[in-house]
Amino acid sequence: MSVDQSTVKRVAKLARIAITDNRAEELRDELNTILGFVEQLDEVDVDGVEPMTSVVDFDMKKRADTVNDGEIADDVTANAPAKDEHFFMVPKVVE
Template identity: 70%
Template sequence: MSVDTATVRRVARLARIAVSDDDAEAMRGELNAILGFVAQLGEVDVEGVEPMTSVTPMAMKKREDRVTDGNKADDIVANAPARDEHFFVVPKVVE
């Protein structure tokens, strides 16, 4: 697949990117190179290759999924200019 300047302008418009004439020509070459690389990857034989998430086999560390308050309420409001227990005090903005 080859990308022409009209396609570059359309992609730029969809991405909401302003592209000058000189930039469009440079982007055309870059997009064609990227698409060529993707086509080259499509030619690789991956039959029988298992998908992997890491180059080295490893087990992910897991923690118990439980809800807590983090035990950091005092730390969170420590620098607040005004507070009431573990809550920030802010001026009333609704009349």
């Protein structure tokens, strides 16, 4: 399978990365090189094979469903590029 320039632009939109037409053209070629490389997987017979979900065979540990953290709003917002007290500030979302 290979991608065309409009597919690259659609995927970039999904990934929320702005790209120019020139860059979309470059990326089309780069992505097709990579997709061409991974195409060799078509040779592998995977009938009846379970997809891997964990490399280590053990039951994932679970913690008690209790509050064990919190009251650190200062820390949580400390690195925000724009904030107002304990709120993250973003451009207007709802008109």
